[in-house]
Every structure is written in structure tokens, then in C-alpha cells.
Amino acid sequence: MAECEGGAGRPALKSRHIAAATIGNALEFYDFLTYALFSVQIGHALFPAQSAYGSLMLSLATFGAGFITRPIGALVIGAYSDRAGRKPAMMLCFILIGCSIFGMALIPTYATIGIVAPILAVLARMLQGFSLGGEVGSNTAFLLEASPLNKRGLIVSWQAASQLIALVAGGTVGTLLTLILPPDMLDAYGWRIAFLFGSIAVPFGLWLRTNLPETLHVPEPVAAATPTPQTRLSQARSHWRVMTLGLIIIGSTTIANYMSVYIGTYTQDTLHMSARVGFIAETSGFILATPAVLLGGWLSDRHGRRFINTWGNLAYLLLIYPMFYWVVASREPLALILSMTILGMASNFILGSFTAGLTECLPKTIRGSGFGTVYSVSIAAFGGTTQLVVTWLIHVTGSAMAPAWYAIGAAAIGQIALMLMPESAPVRWKAIPAVIAIAGTPA
Secondary structure, three states, rough: OEEEOOOOEEEEOHHHHHHHHHHHHHHHHHHHHHHHHOOHHHHHHHOOOOOOOHHHHHHHHHHHHHHHHHHHHHHHHHHHHHHHHHHHHHHHEEEEEEHHHHHOOOOOOHHHHHHHHHHHHHHHHHHHHHHHHHHHHHHHHHHHHHHHHHHHHHHHHHHHHHHHHHHHHHHHHHHHHHHHOOOHHHHHHHHHHHHHHHHHOHHHHHHHHOOOOOOOOOOOOOOOOOOOOOOHHHHHOOOOHHHHHHHHHHHHHHHHHHHHHHHHHHHHOOOOHHHHHHHHHHHHHHHHHHHHHHHHHHHHHOOOHHHHHHHHHHHHHHHHHHHHHHHHHHHHHHHHHHHHHHHHHHHOHHHHHHHHHHOOOHHHHHHHHHHHHHHHHHHHHHHHHHHHHHHHHHHHHHOOOHHHHHHHHHHHHHHHHHHHHOOOOOOOOOOOOHHHHHHOOOO
């Protein structure tokens, strides 16, 4: 789209504004998730262990350290975005991520500097987590506030789509590196190249974000249900129900997404297939999941968020077992690639619609910190533990089907929460006026 009319005092949302927001978010996730893609190689380089299993678990634990600081970043930078504006918060996040991604690429090996290597890796992951926690809330709030009412679902879907674009970039880099480099060189420096690719994009992203309009003070299209002034804490308390449901749903989708990221490790460590096949399976799933996210957001603008979310998640839930069973039973590259592609599309279909819906349910004065905190707390609880839990389950049970059962349980709980979420899409405001009282002013 060349330009979207904002109307009612809103700035016209241009393609370059959407690109600035989504490219920045994509780089954040490229950096954070590249670690997951190369966790085996990073474990060999930076962590001491007596076994391959021990090295992998230490590497995955350090990956999880970044999730600890996500809620802190969401609160600190999210509150800054609610007070000072979306643009300065997004600029700050980008500067922080530029420092952390470049630093991660340059950490010497454990053989060179000993225990200092894993310590530096933990610090880099924590800085990345802090930045990403603040980025998600301010980024999503900007996209929602800058969007025309009838295109919110589609445009906010770019927030989720940008994460998939980052995974496509990371998977593509991983595939190319496995094609070019032998395993010993991939362990030695191949994973560092992947991080350096991300750092090259930092100056370009900063330049794009300097041209973003500010949306914090743009008038809301729907007047507040009550004019009584409230503190931010009071507003958060009054929206406890929808925020709690959001925590559960994001936890469910997080397990699904990080299960997809884990496929590279799962392919090598459990299925004993080549790293190249694993990267191809991940990348193909992310490529086709990107239009699936946008389609779900577009449909939610026409039919409502709740309809798309409940039926979309149910379809994913029903597909998990047969897809994993096919992979485990056959151990064939084609089965792995096709099944992970199907699951990737199904699990991501609702992300844009749900993200728009949850953000609509929060008032502007707590939107950046509220959405960011809900997202980051849930991600910290489940994103930082999913790969550890799945690796442990496989190790304890000896079953390659363990990831499927974990994903089924998470999706089933998420299904219940999705059915309890209020409708918030503008197309449904007249049909469901109670949404204002239930979920707060729908912005």
C-alpha cells in the first residue's frame, strides 16, 4: 500500500512507516532467535561440558537468560513510550540491540578466555531481552494507533509477520552457512557470521525510524466509557481479566512458535538428520506462515477477531499429532519439511488478529507497557523454557513424540482462553457494544 488515510487527526500511514516499524522488529527477532538456530554450535564454542547433551543444555539455558529481562524492558521502556512517545522508545530499543548483537558476534571462545566467555554471553542475552521487551509494546502500539480503523488487523499483523521475516532471514543464513561451511568451521565461526549480518542492518534501521510520525497524542476514535481520571496502575487493574487471558494465549502461541525455532536442534539432536534439512524445514514454514498471519489479520477486520482466533487455533490443535507422527515414523526430509510448513502456517494464522485484539482492549495510556508486559511475562515463562523442557522431556522419555504432546497441551489451554476473550474489532463494535465495558475503551 502506498498510503493509508488516518482520518480524525491521525497521521497518514505510509508504506515506509510500516516498513520502519516492521524492519526494526524483524531485526530484534533476527538477533534474538539466531541464537536459537545456532544453539548447538554456540554451545560448542562458549560453554564447557563433559557431553554434547550438557553443552546443549548450557547453551539453551543462556538463551533463556534473555527472557528474564524482557518484562523489565517492557515495564521500563513501555512506560517511557506511554509517557514520552512511541518513536523515542523504538529508537532507544534499536540502539540497544545494535550494541548487543555486535557484541555477541565478537565473544571469544571458552578455550580462549575460560569462564568469561559464558558470562559475556549471558550479559549479551540479557541486554537483548531488555531491548526486545520494550520494542514489542511500543512497536505494536504505534502500528495500531497509526492504522485506519478498518485495517487495524492487517497492519498490526505486520508486527507478527516481521518476526517471521526475521526467522526466514535467520533460517536462510543458516541454510547457506551449512551449504558453504563444513561442521568444524560452522562451530568455529559460522554462527558468528549470522550475528554480524544482523549488525550490518542497524544503521539502515535507525535511519528509517528517524522518519516515523508520533502517534501517542493522536485522539482516540472512541470516547472513553468513563471520564474519571485513573492512574496507570488503576487502569491495569481494571483490565486484569483481558490481560490474564492474554498471558495464557501468548503462552500457548509462544510454545508453538519456539517449538518451530527448536526444529533445527530437534532435527540434529533427536531425529539424527542433517542440520541442513532442519534449517530448510524451519525456513519453509516461516516463509508460508508470513502470508498466513497477514491473511488472518485481514479476515479479522471483516469478520471479527474472536471468530478467526477460535477456529484458527482449533485447526492448529487438530494438526499437531498427525504431523509429528508422520515425521517421527518416516524420518524422511520431505515429511519433515512439509509437516513443519503446515504447522507453521496453522500456528501463526491467528497471531496478527489476536495481537490487534489484545492491543485494542487496552487504553492508550497503558498500551505500550501493558501489551509489552503481558507479552514479555508470558514469553519469559514459556519462550525461555520451551526448548529446555522439550529437550528434557525427550531425554527422560526417550520419545521423539514428546514435543507433540507438549504442544497439544499448550494449544488446548490456549483454545479455552481464546473462547473467553471479548470481541474488539471495529467492524463488530455496533454488534457488541458491551466490549467497551468488558475490555475497556477499544481505542
